[in-house]
Amino acid sequence: MTSGAADKRRLILDAAVRVFARQGFHTCRVSDIADEAGVAYGLVYHYFPSKEAILDTLFLERWEVMLAAIDEAAASDLAPREQLRAIASFIVDSYRHDPDLMKVIVVEVTRAANTFGRTHLEQIMRAYESMARIVAQGQAAGVFRSEVDATFAAQAFYGLIEQVLTQWIFSEREIPAEEFEHVKAELVEMICGGLDG
Amino acid sequence: MTSGAADKRRLILDAAVRVFARQGFHTCRVSDIADEAGVAYGLVYHYFPSKEAILDTLFLERWEVMLAAIDEAAASDLAPREQLRAIASFIVDSYRHDPDLMKVIVVEVTRAANTFGRTHLEQIMRAYESMARIVAQGQAAGVFRSEVDATFAAQAFYGLIEQVLTQWIFSEREIPAEEFEHVKAELVEMICGGLDG
Amino acid sequence: MTSGAADKRRLILDAAVRVFARQGFHTCRVSDIADEAGVAYGLVYHYFPSKEAILDTLFLERWEVMLAAIDEAAASDLAPREQLRAIASFIVDSYRHDPDLMKVIVVEVTRAANTFGRTHLEQIMRAYESMARIVAQGQAAGVFRSEVDATFAAQAFYGLIEQVLTQWIFSEREIPAEEFEHVKAELVEMICGGLDG
Amino acid sequence: MTSGAADKRRLILDAAVRVFARQGFHTCRVSDIADEAGVAYGLVYHYFPSKEAILDTLFLERWEVMLAAIDEAAASDLAPREQLRAIASFIVDSYRHDPDLMKVIVVEVTRAANTFGRTHLEQIMRAYESMARIVAQGQAAGVFRSEVDATFAAQAFYGLIEQVLTQWIFSEREIPAEEFEHVKAELVEMICGGLDG
DNA sequence: CATGAATGAGACTTCATTCAT
DNA sequence: TATGAATGAAGTCTCATTCAT
Numbered sequence: 001m002t003s004g005a006a007d008k009r010r011l012i013l014d015a016a017v018r019v020f021a022r023q024g025f026h027t028c029r030v031s032d033i034a035d036e037a038g039v040a041y042g043l044v045y046h047y048f049p050s051k052e053a054i055l056d057t058l059f060l061e062r063w064e065v066m067l068a069a070i071d072e073a074a075a076s077d078l079a080p081r082e083q084l085r086a087i088a089s090f091i092v093d094s095y096r097h098d099p100d101l102m103k104v105i106v107v108e109v110t111r112a113a114n115t116f117g118r119t120h121l122e123q124i125m126r127a128y129e130s131m132a133r134i135v136a137q138g139q140a141a142g143v144f145r146s147e148v149d150a151t152f153a154a155q156a157f158y159g160l161i162e163q164v165l166t167q168w169i170f171s172e173r174e175i176p177a178e179e180f181e182h183v184k185a186e187l188v189e190m191i192c193g194g195l196d197g
Numbered sequence: 198m199t200s201g202a203a204d205k206r207r208l209i210l211d212a213a214v215r216v217f218a219r220q221g222f223h224t225c226r227v228s229d230i231a232d233e234a235g236v237a238y239g240l241v242y243h244y245f246p247s248k249e250a251i252l253d254t255l256f257l258e259r260w261e262v263m264l265a266a267i268d269e270a271a272a273s274d275l276a277p278r279e280q281l282r283a284i285a286s287f288i289v290d291s292y293r294h295d296p297d298l299m300k301v302i303v304v305e306v307t308r309a310a311n312t313f314g315r316t317h318l319e320q321i322m323r324a325y326e327s328m329a330r331i332v333a334q335g336q337a338a339g340v341f342r343s344e345v346d347a348t349f350a351a352q353a354f355y356g357l358i359e360q361v362l363t364q365w366i367f368s369e370r371e372i373p374a375e376e377f378e379h380v381k382a383e384l385v386e387m388i389c390g391g392l393d394g
Numbered sequence: 395m396t397s398g399a400a401d402k403r404r405l406i407l408d409a410a411v412r413v414f415a416r417q418g419f420h421t422c423r424v425s426d427i428a429d430e431a432g433v434a435y436g437l438v439y440h441y442f443p444s445k446e447a448i449l450d451t452l453f454l455e456r457w458e459v460m461l462a463a464i465d466e467a468a469a470s471d472l473a474p475r476e477q478l479r480a481i482a483s484f485i486v487d488s489y490r491h492d493p494d495l496m497k498v499i500v501v502e503v504t505r506a507a508n509t510f511g512r513t514h515l516e517q518i519m520r521a522y523e524s525m526a527r528i529v530a531q532g533q534a535a536g537v538f539r540s541e542v543d544a545t546f547a548a549q550a551f552y553g554l555i556e557q558v559l560t561q562w563i564f565s566e567r568e569i570p571a572e573e574f575e576h577v578k579a580e581l582v583e584m585i586c587g588g589l590d591g
Numbered sequence: 592m593t594s595g596a597a598d599k600r601r602l603i604l605d606a607a608v609r610v611f612a613r614q615g616f617h618t619c620r621v622s623d624i625a626d627e628a629g630v631a632y633g634l635v636y637h638y639f640p641s642k643e644a645i646l647d648t649l650f651l652e653r654w655e656v657m658l659a660a661i662d663e664a665a666a667s668d669l670a671p672r673e674q675l676r677a678i679a680s681f682i683v684d685s686y687r688h689d690p691d692l693m694k695v696i697v698v699e700v701t702r703a704a705n706t707f708g709r710t711h712l713e714q715i716m717r718a719y720e721s722m723a724r725i726v727a728q729g730q731a732a733g734v735f736r737s738e739v740d741a742t743f744a745a746q747a748f749y750g751l752i753e754q755v756l757t758q759w760i761f762s763e764r765e766i767p768a769e770e771f772e773h774v775k776a777e778l779v780e781m782i783c784g785g786l787d788g
Numbered sequence: 789c790a791t792g793a794a795t796g797a798g799a800c801t802t803c804a805t806t807c808a809t
Numbered sequence: 810t811a812t813g814a815a816t817g818a819a820g821t822c823t824c825a826t827t828c829a830t
Contacts, residue, residue: 024311026223029820040795045822111308113366114221121367145394148387155364156357156387163356169310170318190345190353194391197342226803237812418705420617423824434791505702507760508615515761539788542781550781553754554747561746563704564712584739584747588785589726591736620799631816636801
C-alpha cells in the first residue's frame with residue numbers, strides 16, 4: 001500500500017521536475033505538469049496550493065539533503081581540502097543522478113535573484129556559511145591561506161560549482177561518467193591550487 | 198536630431214533597465230516600461246517589435262562593449278594576471294556604474310539557461326573563449342600552471358565574478374567604493390593564488 | 395436509531411445554516427459545510443444531491459412551519475389585528491431563536507429574485523395569500539379600511555417584517571430581548587395605525 | 592465626437608445592467624457582458640478592474656441620483672406626506688424607466704446582506720436617514736403621530752417600496768402605466784393611513 | 789454509511805500585441 | 810512619431826461532483 005501504490009503527490013512532484021527543466025518555470029503551464037504526471041488538472045491543486053508551491057517544495061526537499069551533506073562533510077575528520085572535495089563530489093553526483101532536478105534548483109531558484117532566490121535566500125546562505133566554516137577551519141589549521149576572506153572563498157567555491165553545472169545545463173549533452181570524476185578533482189584543484197604556477 | 202530632440206528610443210531602453218531590474222522580465226508588463234519612460238504605450242511597439250526585443254537590445258549593446266573590453270585586455274602587453282585583473286575590474290566597474298543594467302544582464306540573460314541565455318549562448322561563449330585564451334597564454338608563458346584546463350579556468354573566473362555580482366544583487370545594498378576595489382583584488386587573488394597556503 | 399446515533403444528515407443541515415449565514419450560499423464551498431459539520435466531504439453528497447438541495451431543504455423545512463403558523467393564526471378566533479400580531483410575533487421569534495436560519499432564508503431565498511426565490515416562488519406566495527385573507531376578513535368585518543387592496547396590504551406587511559429582519563441581519567449585533575418585543579408591537583402599530591396623526 | 596461616438600465604457604455598463612438583470616451577478620460571466628455589449632472581452636477590464644467594480648459603479652451612479660431626489664423632496668415646501676409621495680414616485684418612476692437597473696440594484700445590492708449590501712451599507716443608510724428626517728419633521732409639525740419611531744417608519748416606508756419592486760421583479764410582467772400611478776398612491780396611503788378603519 | 793482522493797469544466801483576470809487616429 | 814483604446818488568447822486557480830475503497 002505504501003510503496004507500490006500510486007503516490008500521486010510524488011508523481012506530480014517528479015513530473016514538475018521534468019517540466020520545469022524542459023520548459024522553465026515561467027514558461028510552463030500547470031496543465032503541462034498534470035499531463036506529464038498523467039493526472040487530472042485539479043489534482044495538482046489538491047496537493048499544492050499553487051505552481052510556486054511545487055517549486056518551493058522541490059527546492060526545500062533537495063536543499064535540506066544538501067545542507068545535511070555539507071554539514072556532514074564539515075563535521076568529519078577529513079582534511080579541509082577533502083571536506084571541500086566531499087561537497088563538490090556530493091553536488092556533482094546530485095547532478096549526475098538527477099540533472100533535471102539540479103537544473104531546476106540552479107536555474108529557477110538559486111540564480112533567480114528576482115523571485116524564488118529571494119524567497120529562499122536564507123536557506124541558500126546557510127550553505128555558504130557552512131562552507132565558510134570549513135575554509136575558516138582550514139585557515140586556523142594553517143593549511144589554507146588567511147589572506148582570502150573565508151566567506152568570500154566559500155562563495156567562490158560554490159560559484160565555481162554552479163558555473164560548472166550551468167555549463168552542463170547549457171550544453172544539453174549527456175555528461176560521461178569520467179567527466180564527472182574529472183571535474184570533481186578540477187574544481188578542488190582550481191579553488192585550492194589557483195592558477196599561479 | 199541627436200541632442201535636442203528627446204530620443205524616445207533611448208528613454209524606453211533606460212526605463213526598461215530599471216523596470217526589468219526592479220520587477221524582473223517575466224513579471225513586468227510592457228505598460229510598466231512605457232509608464233517608467235513616460236511615453237505612450239504604443240510607442241514602445243513603434244521602436245521595438247516585442248518585449249523580448251528590448252531585453253535583447255539591452256544585452257547585446259552591453260555585451261558588445263564587454264567583449265571589446267575583454268579583447269582589449271587580451272591584446273594588451275600586460276601580464277596574464279593583470280589582464281584578468283583588467284577584466285574583473287571592467288566588469289565590477291560596469292556594475293558600479295549601472296547596477297540595474299548588470300543585474301538585468303546577469304539575472305535575465307547570462308544565468309537564464311532556459312530562455313534568453315539559450316538565445317545568446319554564442320555571445321556569452323565568446324567571452325569565455327577570450328578569457329580562455331588569456332589563461333592559455335599564461336600557461337604557455339609559464340606563469341600559470343598547465344594542470345588546469347584553460348577553458349575550465351576561464352569559466353571558473355567568470356563564474357566567480359558572476360557569483361560576486363549575484364551576491365551584490367541579492368544584498369540590495371549600496372556597495373561602498375572601497376568594496377569594489379577590494380573585491381577586484383580578491384577576485385584575482387582567489388583565482389590565481391588559490392586557497393592553499 | 396433516532397436518538398443515540400449521530401444524525402449526520404441533521405448535522406450537515408445545521409452546519410449549512412451556519413456556513414450559509416456566515417459566507418453566503420454562492421461564496422461558500424461544499425467543503426466548508428463538511429468541515430463545519432465535522433463530517434467527510436463525500437458524506438454531504440451521500441445525503442444531498444447538490445449544494446442547492448441543501449438550501450432547498452432548509453428553506454422548505456422552515457417555510458412549512460411558518461405557513462402552518464400563519465394558517466393557525468388565520469384560523470383562530472383572534473381579532474384580525476391580533477392575528478397579524480401573532481404572525482409578526484412568530485416570525486420575529488423565529489429570528490430570535492435561530493437568526494442564522496432566518497438570515498439564510500431571507501437573504502438567499504426570499505429576496506433572491508434571480509435564483510432560489512424564483513424556484514420557491516409558489517411557496518412564498520402562499521404566505522402572502524394567507525395573510526391577504528386575514529386582511530380581507532378584517533375588511534369584511536369592518537375593522538380594516540377597504541381602500542387598501544388586501545393583497546397589497548399583505549405584501550406590505552410581510553415587506554415590513556423582512557425589512558426589520560434585514561436591518562437586524564445587516565447590523566450584526568446581538569438583539570436584546572426587549573427589542574424583539576418592542577418591534578413586534580411597532581410592526582403591527584405601523585401597518586395598522588399608519589403615520590397620520 | 593463626444594456624443595455620437597461609441598462610448599464603450601457606457602456600452603459596457605448598459606450591457607452589464609441587462610446581463611445582471613437577466614442572469615444575476617453571480618451566475619453571469621464577464622464574457623456575457625462583453626458579448627452583450629458587442630466589445631472584446633479584454634475591453635471590459637480596460638475600463639473596470641473587476642466584475643464587482645461594474646456593479647459598484649452601477650449602484651453608485653444610480654444611488655447618487657436617488658439620494659439627490661430624496662434630499663430634494665426633503666428640502667421642498669411640500670407637506671411631509673407629499674414629500675414621501677415624491678420619493679415613492681421617484682423610485683417607482685426609476686423602475687418604470689429602467690426596470691433592469693432597479694432590479695439589479697435591489698436584488699444584487701440593497702437586499703444582498705452578504706456581499707455588496709455590506710459594502711454599500713453606508714450609502715444605503717444615508718437614504719434611510721433622509722427619509723427619517725422627513726418623518727421626524729412631520730411628527731414635529733404634528734401631522735404624523737409621534738408613537739412610531741421615525742427611523743423605524745423610514746425603514747418601513749423604504750421596505751414597502753422595495754417589496755413592491757420585488758413583486759414586480761418576480762412577476763416578470765410588463766407593468767401597465769396605470770399600475771405605476773396607482774401603486775404610488777397606495778404606497779403613501781398604506782404607510783400614512785394604515786389599515787385601521 | 790463513510791472517506792477523501794480524483795476529475796475537469798469553467799471563471800476571472802492578465803497582458804502582449806495591433807490598429808485606428 | 811505618438812497615442813491609448815481595442816483585441817483575444819492564455820493561464821491560474823476554484824470547486825461542484827464523482828468514485829473507488
